[in-house]
Amino acid sequence: MLYREAGQFKTTYRADQAVFPIRQDFIGIIAILAVLFVVVPLTFNDFWLKSIMIPTLIFALAAIGLNLLTGYAGQLSLGTGGFMGVGAYACYKLATIFPDVNILIHIFLSGFFAAGVGFIFGLPSLRIKGFYLAVATLASQFFLEWAFGRIAWLYNYNDSGAIEVPTRTLFGVPITSATAAPVTQYLIVLAIVVLLTWVASNLVRGRFGRAWMAVRDMDIAAELIGIRLLPTKLMAFAISSYYAGVAGALMVFMWLGAAEVESFDINVSFQLLFMVIIGGLGSLLGCFLGAAFIWNLPIFLRAVPEMFGTHVNAATVEHIQFMIVGGLIVFFLIVEPNGLARMWAVAKEKLRRWPFPY
Amino acid sequence: MSAAEQLAPASRELLLNIENVSLSFGGVKAIRDVSFDVRKGEIRAIIGPNGAGKTSMLNVINGFYHPQEGTITYRGESRRDMRPHIAATQGIARTFQNVALFRGMTTLDNIMTGRTLKMKTGLFWHLFRWGPAETEELEHREQVERIIDFLEIQAIRKTPVGRLPYGLQKRVELGRALAMEPELLLLDEPMAGMNLEEKEDMSRFILDVSSQFGTTIALIEHDMGVVMDLSDRVVVLDYGQKIADGTPDEVKSNQDVIDAYLGVAH
Incomplete structure (x- = not known):
């Protein structure tokens, strides 16, 4: 048994509609945030921050974006990688054109460019659904990849064709490029991700979230209730792309330090889709679980042979890793097609009743 | 039935008029070429054998199908065809023959979704669920709770509707339609596949909706006992044509109707 909510009565609708209506959940999330904000920065070394914590958070944010679109609004998309790229390139252009403006403002602004592009590529969604829409978003992925590679203005006519992040500071402390300490970057990423996750949870609980889910579950009935399909879908595309754009900007400015076309290719889109499916469609918690699972599993598998003191050559490790990751994905999808978030919910439900069967 | 007894149904104010559709x-x-009218406050039944065009008729009324000929006059406004969005904003709500609920959402969220058109606050407030957005949510929650009380579904408020038994799903769907505060409520076989007790409950709800909220109801139903007891006037369709129109007693004794239902030697 984890905990029971017996004895907690709600006397107002406000209390009943809170993000965490159960007191233990509320205490739990405070504890998790305290660990993330205080304990992790104090104890984790640079490797852990740079290669586990920061990317997991950034991918979780992009996964939230995709989940709002696919999990909540039911529009399958394979263009998330491209939209992340739009955010990254927009942020790079903003940072080089307006060097005096704070980089955090640029990061938040760059999301709007991604939202605009997402809006345009969302237009076909009025006419096409499901797999066909996925193919249409695939077109956006290829178009954007082409644009990042061919439009030299986007990367300031660098010979390398890559974007290099300039050093920017916040209160005199460098927060981008190699001079920044991973701890600072981690804290900034964490703060942004927590803020945007909270905003996403507000959205999905309100009338916009309900309209998305209505379109996802039964678009005919939604239309007859008075939900207009095109604006609802386009808003989902725009907001989803905003999240992807901010995630892309964070990825380049707070994590990689440099990026080129390949950083936003189709593999990123697929990886994010896997995160959302494994984590759980229509669940914000699932985005974090999925991102943590997909991103960290290979790192973990690489570390295993070293733990036992055996040295296997890198190529072999990589092949084994692909096989194990693939196998685990299939395993999880068979055991719980609704993803890790549902698995967690079911486990919680069972523990609540334990030791009784029902 | 108090409202119905005050005035003979046929002389009440016209709400919807279907002409030569x-x-x-x-x-x-x-x-x-079907014509019939629906008057304010009445319960109007549309019956007929399978394939008679009853559901198509409802789809025409709320703008899902666009008829090639004829006019639809709703609240004094005539048009060739309705549009779903216009129908919804002008107060036409409906339920479906095969339950069309949002399966992944809870009962509460389903009924809240029915209030979409009544909610106005912009995206900005909703991002932070603050100020007007929260006030509005709470106001509508209160309205929705009234509907939940009315339909006696308090216990399943937080259950995803996909997990509910069929009878309850039908009730939630009625709740979602009621949340729109409709002037005209279209019910497509509200009692299909229900047992006697569930039918009695549903009949009670339909009568209560009519008398408490004054909602005009047009319903399709196959259970003749229910139709004859509930409705003020009945229109009978067969092979897409109107064969009878009148009070339940008139319709019951109409020879064409008896032939359509029992079959006749040609």
Whole structure:
């Protein structure tokens, strides 16, 4: 048994509609945030921050974006990688054109460019659904990849064709490029991700979230209730792309330090889709679980042979890793097609009743 | 039935008038030159054998199908065809023959979704669920709770509707339609597949909706006992044509109706 909510009565609708209506959940999330904000920065070394914590958070944010679109609004998309790229390139252009403006403002602004592009590529969604829409978003992925590679203005006519992040500071402390300490970057990423996750949870609980889910579950009935399909879908595309754009900007400015076309290719889109499916469609918690699972599993598998003191050559490790990751994905999808978030919910439900069967 | 007894149904104010509507899908004529009216506050039944065009008629009324001929006059406004969005904003709500709920959402969220058109606060407030957005949510929650009380579904408020038994799903769907505060409520076989007790409950809700909220109801139903007891006037369709129109007693004794239902030697 984890905990029971017996004895907690709600006397107002406000209390009943809170993000965490159960007191233990509320205490739990405070504890998790305290660990993330205080304990992790104090104890984790640079490797852990740079290669586990920061990317997991950034991918979780992009996964939230995709989940709002696919999990909540039911529009399958394979263009998330491209939209992340739009955010990254927009942020790079903003940072080089307006060097005096704070980089955090640029990061938040760059999301709007991604939202605009997402809006345009969302237009076909009025006419096409499901797999066909996925193919249409695939077109956006290829178009954007082409644009990042061919439009030299986007990367300031660098010979390398890559974007290099300039050093920017916040209160005199460098927060981008190699001079920044991973701890600072981690804290900034964490703060942004927590803020945007909270905003996403507000959205999905309100009338916009309900309209998305209505379109996802039964678009005919939604239309007859008075939900207009095109604006609802386009808003989902725009907001989803905003999240992807901010995630892309964070990825380049707070994590990689440099990026080129390949950083936003189709593999990123697929990886994010896997995160959302494994984590759980229509669940914000699932985005974090999925991102943590997909991103960290290979790192973990690489570390295993070293733990036992055996040295296997890198190529072999990589092949084994692909096989194990693939196998685990299939395993999880068979055991719980609704993803890790549902698995967690079911486990919680069972523990609540334990030791009784029902 | 107090409202119904005050005034004979046929003399009440006109709410919806269907005139000479014809609808065909390619060569198939689903509705041929059908005219009938729905008056304020009445319960109007549309009956007929399978394939008579009843559901198509409802789809025409709320703008899902566009008839090739005829006019639809709703609240004094005439048009060739309705649009779903206009129908919804002007107060036409409906339920479906095969339950069309949002399966992944809870009962509460389903009924809240029915209030979409009544909610106005912009995206900005909703991002932070603050100020007007929260006030509005709470106000509508209160309205929705009234509907939940009315339909006696308090216990399943937080259950995803996909997990509910069929009878309850039908009730939630009625709740979602009621949340729109409709002037005209279209019910497509509200009692299909229900047992006697569930039918009695549903009949009670339909009568209560009519008397408490003054909602005009047009319903399709196959259970003749229910139709004859509930409705003020009945229109009978067969092969897309209107064969009878009148009070339940008139319709019951109409020879064409008896022939349509029992079959007749040609």
